Amino acid sequence: MSLSVHFHGTLGQFALDVAFEAPGRGITALFGPSGCGKTSVLRCAAGLQRLNGRFALDGDVWQEGRTFRPTHKRSIGYVFQEASLFPHLSVRTNLLFGHRRTVGRGVPEHIRLDDVVDLLGLGHLLARSPEHLSGGERQRVGVGRALLSQPRLLLMDEPLAALDRFSKEEILPYLERLHGVLSVPVLYVSHDIAEVERLADHLVLLRQGRVVAAGPMQELQADPTLPIARMPEAGVTLPAVVAGREDAYGLTLLRLDGGHLFVPGDLGPQGTARRARIAASDVSLARNPPEGSTILNALPARIVAAERQDEVQMMAVVALGEEGRGARMLARVTRKSWDALGLSPGQPVYAQVKGVALVQESL
C-alpha cells in the first residue's frame, strides 16, 4: 500500500470524510453517484482544493497538519473532464508543457514524447491547434500531456464523461493499453460502472462523502451486500488467459481461476491475458450437471453467500471449482427457483454462464 489518503471537512451541503489506502500500482477507481465528493477527493490529492487531512505517496507526505505542498510542487499528472488544453499552444507544445518543467530541470525521463505519441496515436496531430481536434483526440492529448510531466501519481477526473459514446469507445482502448504499460498508480474518478469495470483494479466506493467499501475490484464486485451488487448491470470482471481454441466452431477457451469458459471469437494466441466480464443476470444455477441444454458453459462451483435483493430476486455468490476455491461470480436468480431447488450457502452447484458480456484486453 503506498497511497494513503484521508480528507475531511465540509463541502457545501454535506460533510466529507474519506480515508483509504491504495496500492502503488494499477488503477484505483473512486466510484459513486454524482455529488458524492469523489472529484473533491481528487482535487485535494492534487492540492487544487484544500480540506483538512493527510495525503502521502510512498511515505512522502504532501499534506499533514500545516504541511501543504502546493500543486506545482506535487509530482502528479492530472487529466480533467474537459481536456483543458492550452488554446494558444500547438498540440506538441501542449504535450511538452510539463515535460519542459520536469525533464528540462533534471527529473529522470521515464516516458518520452515518442512513447506517448505511439501509445496514444497522436502522430498526425502534433502540429495542429487544440481548436481543431475532436473531443476524443483532445482528451488523448490531455492524457499524454499529463504522462509527459513524468508523474509519480496520475489523477483522472472522469476523463470520458464529457465525451459522446463514439469518442468514448475510441479512447477506452488507449486507456486500457496505458494500464498495461504504466508503472505509476492511478486514481480514476468515475460514475460509470462499465468504465470502471474495464479499467480498474481497485475500487473505492463513495457515497455522500463517505467510503462505503474499498478493496480489490473483484472482491467488492462479488460482495452481495454492497450497492453495486444491486445495480441492474451487476457482475464481476475476472482475469482470464486464453487456454485453447476450437477453430471449427470459432470459439476460444478461456481459463479462469477455478474453471474454463468458451467464448465466441478469436481472442489471440494461447497465453494472452484478457478480462472477462460476467454479468449476474447472465449466470443461472443448477444442482446437477445440465444435460440437453444449449448453454455451453456450466462450471462446477459452490455457493458461498446469498442475499435477498427484493421480493423477487436473490443475489448468490458462487466460487468456482468443486471445492469452491476459485474466482467468485455473482448469479441473480429468482427467489422462487432458489426455494424450489433448496439452495443454500455451502452447496455445490453448476454455474451456467449464458454470456460473457464483455471481454477486454488487459495487458
Place this chain on the structure above:
Amino acid sequence: MSWQPIILTLELAALTTVILLIVGTPLAWWLARSGAWWKEAVATVVALPLVLPPTVLGFYLLMLLGPNGPGGWLASLWGARSMAFTFEGLVIGSVLYSMPFVVQPIRNAFEAFGDRPLEAAATLRASPLDTFFTVAVPLARRGFLTGAVLGFAHTMGEFGVVLMIGGNIPGQTKVLSVAIYDYVETLQWDEAHLLAGGMLVFSFTVILTMMMLEKRIGRGGR
C-alpha cells in the same frame, strides 16, 4: 503651424500607455483573481474617471500635484516648486485618467478564461509566476491589445485634465487638444482644421486597425 504639440502628444500617450501596462496588469490580475471583499471598491476608484467630469479630476490632481500637495513635496526633492504645469504632472494625470480604459479590458480578459487553464498549468509543474507569463498573459492578449490601444487613444484626446493641471506651455504641456482650442480661440481656422482633421483620421485608423487585429488574433489562437 508647429509640429511640437503633435510630438508632445505622442510622447505623452506612449509613455502613459507603457506605464499603464506595467501598473495596470498586476492591478487587473488582482481585480480578476482576488477574493478580497473590498476589491470592488478599488475597481470603482479605478473606474471613476469614466464618470467624473475631467475638470473635477483635474481639480483634485491640481491640489495633489501643486506646491502644497504631496506632488509639490515630491518635486521639492529635485528642487522644483510643484508638479503641476509640468510634463511629469501631465503623465501622472494621464495615467489616472486613462487607467479604466486599460485595466478594464485586461481584467475582463483575465476573468474570461476562468480557473481551469491556471489549474492545468499548476498540475504541470508551472509556478504561479511561470503560469502568469506563459498561460495567463498569452490567453489575455486580446485584452492587452484593446487596453493598450484604448489607453493610447484616450490619452491623445484628453483635454479637460490637461487644461487644469498642464496649462498651455509649448513643448511642456501644450498637447494637441489644447493646441486646437488655442487655434480656434485665435481664429486660426486652417490650423485648427488641419489638427482636428488629423485627429479624426488618426482615431478612425486606430479603431479600425484594432478591430481587424482583434479579429485576426481571435481566429489565430483562441
